[in-house]
Amino acid sequence: MDDLPLxxxxxxxxxxxxxxxxFSSSPSDVDGLLFGHVTPLPTTTLSDEHPTPxxxxxxxxxxxxxxxxxxxxxxxxxxxSSTGHLHLPSLRNLVSSTSSSTSxxxxxxxxxxxxxxxxxxxxxxxxxxxxxxxxxxxFSFQVENSTKxxxxxxxxxxxxxxxxxxxxxxxxxxxxxQYRISDESFxxxxxxxxxxxxxxRGHYDSxxxxxxxxxxxxxxxxxxxxxxxxxxxxxxxxxxxxxFDVGRLSRLVGxxxxxxxxxxxxxxxxxxxxxxxxxxVVEKGSARVSEQENHNMKLSFLTxxxxxxxxxxxxxxxxxxxxxxxxxSKSWSLNL
Numbered sequence: 001m002d003d004l005p006l007x008x009x010x011x012x013x014x015x016x017x018x019x020x021x022x023f024s025s026s027p028s029d030v031d032g033l034l035f036g037h038v039t040p041l042p043t044t045t046l047s048d049e050h051p052t053p054x055x056x057x058x059x060x061x062x063x064x065x066x067x068x069x070x071x072x073x074x075x076x077x078x079x080x081s082s083t084g085h086l087h088l089p090s091l092r093n094l095v096s097s098t099s100s101s102t103s104x105x106x107x108x109x110x111x112x113x114x115x116x117x118x119x120x121x122x123x124x125x126x127x128x129x130x131x132x133x134x135x136x137x138x139f140s141f142q143v144e145n146s147t148k149x150x151x152x153x154x155x156x157x158x159x160x161x162x163x164x165x166x167x168x169x170x171x172x173x174x175x176x177x178q179y180r181i182s183d184e185s186f187x188x189x190x191x192x193x194x195x196x197x198x199x200x201r202g203h204y205d206s207x208x209x210x211x212x213x214x215x216x217x218x219x220x221x222x223x224x225x226x227x228x229x230x231x232x233x234x235x236x237x238x239x240x241x242x243x244f245d246v247g248r249l250s251r252l253v254g255x256x257x258x259x260x261x262x263x264x265x266x267x268x269x270x271x272x273x274x275x276x277x278x279x280x281v282v283e284k285g286s287a288r289v290s291e292q293e294n295h296n297m298k299l300s301f302l303t304x305x306x307x308x309x310x311x312x313x314x315x316x317x318x319x320x321x322x323x324x325x326x327x328x329s330k331s332w333s334l335n336l
Contacts, residue, residue, distance in 0.1 A: 004143075004150060007041050007061040009176045010192040015066060020172050022071045023114035023160050031113045032071040033078075033094060035106040038064045038152055039145045062143060064156055067106055070098045075113070084128035086136070095139070107141035110156030110179075117164050120175050122157060122186055130157045130179045130186075155179045157186065 023030055041061040075081065078091040095108050111133060113126055122130070133139070134153040143150040157177045177186040 003181045004059050004062055004152060005180075005187070006038070006064050006156075006178050006189055008190045008192055009064045009066065009156060009178075010194050011066040013193055013195040015068065016193055019069055019071065019112070020160070020174075024172070026071075026073065026114075028073075029075050029113075029115040030071055030073065031075050031077055031111065032069055033098065033111050034066050034069050034109045034156055034158060035098060036065045036067040036109045037105075037107060038062050038109070038141070038143050040143065059150065060146070062150075062152075064109055066109060066156075066158075068098070069112065070094055075115075079129050079132070081125075084125045084132065086129070086132045088136075091139075108139050108154045110154045110158070112158035112160060114160035116162045118161050120159060120161050120173050122159060122177065126157065126159075127179075127186070130155070130177075131181075131184060134179050134181055153181065155181070158191075 039062070041063045078094060079086050099106065111129070134155045136153070140151050140153050143152060155178050157179060158174065159177070160172065160174045162173065163171060174191065176189045176191040178189050179185075180187055
């Protein structure tokens with residue numbers, strides 16, 4: 001398995017937009033897998049400058065293209081949250097299900113992690129997961145459209161995060177890395193967002209993310225209840241219209257409008273009479289409410305007066321008892 005350097009990493013606009021949307025709409029941090037292919041970078045023979053030999057002339061410059069992804073609803077979807085070790089059965093199921101759902105052949109390029117308000121650099125757990133994923137030979141893939149046979153491991157890591165402080169404009173920050181097995185380090189790579197060109201023109205019509213929709217509670221409506229409610233609404237409307245349904249009102253337009261104009265005027269007068277009657281009922285109700293409020297104020301006033309009278313009467317009785325006690329004490333002192 002070769003440890004070849006990638007010249008750059010590219011992703012289409014719809015794929016990146018869908019990935020950022022899943023990250024921003026999720027209630028917590030997320031992670032997932034990245035799928036696509038690696039091809040040699042096209043070289044041009046026409047140049048105004050003399051070609052300079054590259055230090056890695058044994059291998060052609062490679063470009064990785066991310067075409068789809070799988071996003072989980074939380075973190076630790078295929079690895080242990082405490083140790084970072086891969087859970088191979090879960091990883092195999094995710095890779096096989098995603099590969100079978102895509103119309104084009106795609107390989108496992110790596111994985112991504114989305115965490116909010118954190119530095120834009122890989123953590124120790126993410127480094128351990130990337131190292132474990134790159135060391136698995138069963139997930140390696142061949143470079144497409146290459147004259148020689150090159151094998152690459154899933155070594156791409158895409159990190160998504162948000163700013164530490166909230167701002168008026170919602171922004172996203174992301175950075176792509178390639179994990180080098182030779183020196184066990186991350187190498188930042190340029191992430192090109194491709195929105196035009198023949199290779200990506202069909203993505204706007206045929207793009208479909210390999211992520212399941214969130215679970216939603218489906219409530220089945222009863223047809224009988226719905227029909228009964230519609231009948232009740234229609235009955236109430238008929239009471240207001242007094243027989244003037246939509247079909248009858250449509251005759252007001254055309255040569256037969258003269259016959260129905262008088263009936264509509266009568267209906268309008270009846271509605272005005274009903275409104276006047278309703279206004280009188282409201283006026284009488286308001287008068288009763290005002291009368292009840294005055295009555296309540298009188299009762300409150302009488303209650304206060306009675307309580308004061310009771311208090312004053314108790315005070316008089318207390319004074320009489322106190323005077324009797326003083327008189328008795330004086331008589332006892334004279335006897336002594």
